[in-house]
Amino acid sequence: MLEEPSIRFRRTCIALLSALVAICCASLIALATTAAPIPFDPAVFHVFFDPQRLAIAAVIALGFALIGISFIFAPPTIGYYVAIYLYAMLLSFLWLNCFSDLDYNHTLAGISAFSSGALFLLPVLFWTRPLSIDFRLSSAAFDKLLVVLLCFASVTVLAGARYSFSFVAIDEMAAARENLATPRVLNYLLAMMISSLLPFAFAGLVARRKHMLAALAIGLQFLLYPITLSKLALFAPFWLIFLLLLIKVVEFRLAAIVSLLLPMLVALLAVLLIGGRAGLPFSIVNFRMIAVPAVALDVYNHFFSRNDLTYFCQISVVKAFVSCAYDAQLSVIMQQHYRLGNFNASLFATEGIASVGPWLAPLVVLGCGFVVAIGNRASAGLSPSFVLLSGAMLPQVFLNVPLTVAFVTHGVALLYLLWLVTPRSLLEAEPGAAHS
Template sequence: MADHHPHDRERLRLGLLICIHIVISCVSLIYLADNRFPIAFEPTTFHIFYDPSRWYVAVAVVAAFALVSPLFVLASFSFGYFVGFYFYMMVLSYLWLSCFTNLHYDHRLAGVSAAASAIAFLLPALFISSPIRQAYALSESAFDRLLTFIMLLGAATVAIGAAYSFQFASIDDMSALRNKIVSPTILNYLIGTTYSALLPFAFAGFAARKAYWRAGAVLLLLCFFYPITLTKIALFTPFWLIAVFLLSKLADARSAVVLSLLVPIASVLFLVILFGAPTSLLFSIVSLRLGAIPSIAMDVYNDFFSRHELTYFCQISFLKPIMHCPYQEQLGIVMLKAYQLGNFNGSLFATEGIASVGVWFAPVTVFMCGLVIALGNRLSAGLPAGFVLISGAIIPQALLNVPLTTVLLTHGAGLLFLLWYVTPRTIFEPGTGTQSAAHQLDPPETQWRCAIRFDPSHHRRDD
């Protein structure tokens, strides 16, 4: 019985951490709806409201959906765990916001669909993780050369991108200036793949190989992607990688996932409660962009497609030329014209789900998206949790804001899956020259579980 106590305490701590995060997120949404703060946006423009007379309705809805959270206590870490928790909190925030929104559609039906979609996504994303037999693996020397090639490719990408546009801009001005950037389509794909997937993979690889100067060089390269793209994700990528790296050393992988959202949101909420207006700008940037915007997208897409024709996936670029599509422009631009919220893209819940097939069938398509993420789990099986956590750190952020198809192609998630598959597992094994590097990326308990569950005789995966 004593052997189970540490594991039970770990589960209890994780469950408590998730509960705290749920409460903090709801309180943060209440403060976002507060018009007393001269923050950087108008809450009513983003359909963020809070009615104190209806608080019990929102609390009841969130409490009911919180019954899904034990899945994260029971599941082992995987890439799907990382993505799944972010989507879970997105749906939870949407359910809270939908209780107060001024948009007119069937909120009850949309809420049930959102909750069902979340469960449909989580089941494969959390629990399908059996390894696919590694038919090909790079040698350790080839892996090191691959990391160097990725770094050189990143430098070349920055140089080519800078030839088309290189300018620094404030967060307020970036959108207007970004719309003026004109560059070849293939370069846009290369830029997105490089800073979202390739360079984070190289950073994790150099850290695992204890090549810290090269890991630092990767972070420096990432700093140059903001002036050539003027996107928020490029601006925060190097800082996010550092944060995730530190969390991977300070906590087990599952707790690190929860803390990666909880720490920034709780920190700015504490500051705005303590100091009020002087910190409201920082609060709005972090809480709105990291927590609320993906949930607002679900609210807006539910409203729009409750009265307009569905896309049936015609928004996917390679399908649009061969099928009828009621929308010739990108959905983000369609939403811009309808709601004046900027180029308003949405996650797979909003696009592959609500926009493509409507609320009734959204859980089906979202389940299929969960199977795609589960493929990432299987291709990364055998890699230490910290390596997957760091190398995949940007993909969940991208998935919150753009469709799955875009993340797979433009942001390089599909290529990242392939890199995980061919990464030699031997560089993380005890007795190799990188044994200490694996320990730096994962707590001892996580490594022990990895070693047991990736044993071929067990055919199970855990990080």
């Protein structure tokens, strides 16, 4: 049974969610009005603001904010953590949708996104019944698994360093990455290390109080940046340390909200108070983390309102059996048409809008929600702090790549399996954390 949240928790959660909604909207206004100088032109990304449409945007944002009430009653699960970020992204799209200069049916797109968000939250927040499994690792086997993961990560880092190892500035990262010639299999392994395997090893080692090995895991995370030259690799070690400190002082659900709210608030205040010198952190957090995935929804709605839908043929397995209107990856096609870089998009844009269009997207997103919520069931009974740390990178993954890419390329499916076989006797949930 779900526990009744305390009055104090309700009030705190409502205050934090309200602040998050306000900060998302304020950040987009700052972007559009060039109050926040960043190394990108907001107009190129179709980020605009018109004071005459402020009332409409505010009403829509307020309406979607009411859906956030579900976070008050949801239990602490990995789905809760992921949902906070996707909720903020959808809110940002609904705001941008009121001012976008791209020509498509904005009313239909808004209704589709609103419905998709509501349906997605249902399973992701509340489908938490534990999976039945007879096999769990023993304590000794779990400790050996953590060491094996570190060894495997070390070998992967050494293999990757043979092909590339260079430190470049953030603004030069994309150009330098074009020259990488890392084998595809190794690229998959590196992505899994960044997103799933090293965070799991770090969380397990912290929980088992093996601090020197946990520090080694963070060190390996740092080494993945000069090999992959990806923003996620650069971001990962700092994010793991931030969440480790945060979960020690704040309850899981509040930590999930604060993990997004606090960086956005600090970056927004900094850029408003000191101007251009704070443009880089604002660009990384408020713009790149939340606004760009929202822009992707805007772009995908525009592109697929006048071009053929994919009907899931962007998935390589499906493409092998059916005809497809597109030979190149969607990220490449978007770059060719909009010149915004080779960026992928979330399940809302890819499995939703690109595959079936705005009318059917909410139903597909609901199905995706059940797939994401398998993580709740696989990790049920584990300590929320362990689940948060081991799944630390999942919001960034789900914000920026399709569901299928997240599960295969970034190792989310493997992470779910690791949670499932992790011994509960070692990492039991705190009292009141397990719900069904």
